Amino acid sequence: MNPGPLRYFIVNKPYGMESQFISPYPGDLLGDLAFDFPEGTHAIGRLDKHSEGLLLLTTNKKVTALLFQSEVPHKRTYLVQVRHKMDAEALHQLRTGVTIRIKGGGEYTTPPCEVQIVEPPGDIFPSPRNFPAYITSTWLLITLTEGRYRQVRKMVAAVRHRCMRLIRVSIEDLSLGDLKPGEIREAAEDVFFEQLKLEK
Template identity: 65%
Template sequence: MVSQFISSHNVRLLGELAFDFPEGTHAIGRLDNLSEGLLILTTNKKVTRLLFQGKQPHERTYLVRVKGHVSEETLQRLKIGVPICITESVEYITTPCRVEIVERPAGLFDHPRELPNNAPHTWLLITLTEGKFHQVRKMVAAVHHRCQRLIRVSIEDILLGDLQPGEVKELPEEEFFALLKIDDYKD
């Protein structure tokens, strides 16, 4: 499923979920078609600007399964920033971020494309305050690991928790903006 409501391609869309979305609903911080996890949907057009283009950086956290074993040296490189290509001719050094090795969370649903647990791999928890095009995938590739699974688990204090794929949870507006740490959302 792609994280949009309209497409010129023959793909599954958000409107196909079993939920009656209000008119004008759009996705904030979209996920590519190989990624999964938390997706924020809103009718408030100011949210994108306030969350991703405002003066205050906002955190996004990803659970990432990478091929092979990640060393302490590699963790440090990811933490301080690595060069990634954001276009064919533009290289960018990622801003410092938080990265830690974690165990596969209990209760994480199996993904049909996920390799068996006995294949050498490492689970990472990566928290960024920026999001260049496919940044997490490019970061782990820059340190010679292949991203095998990418799950966004939070945006600020909004958590994926135990929501299952395709499940929708509504939040009251004040709680929504408090969890996102956005104060100036009202006109």
């Protein structure tokens, strides 16, 4: 039986949804999205339940290794809202590297990365939670070439800020575009590989 052509999807994962189709725990899953995914569709990498934004799905089992297990680094960019105003010293620390705890209990110093303060995104990324008006915050645009477990959250915590929102907006040249939370866009294979800077 011919399984048909390989397919590729871009999803704006909503806050509170798991990055998987099956889970032993209650909660929203990818299968709850209003889309008829073909058999064999799986997420390429993950966003944790409380993170939002760009999630890639495909029926091509090779893409995860090409994108996240390759020796060639791939840029991932996040919009991050942190509690309180961030000063120049904290920004410098994030840009040059901070020490975080990793799985297994060891310590890891993050490599230099791109960090800048940006204006709040407003209606482009409506907040899934209502934060009190008196809370001050800073929005950052952070670009990394690696993605250890909860790395961005641990990085901002290392400079004494709490992560309020974490939205992945792009991987290399593939971005969310105008997708709203819960929306899906299918991509042609050539475009998908070209924008992710992957070799077939």
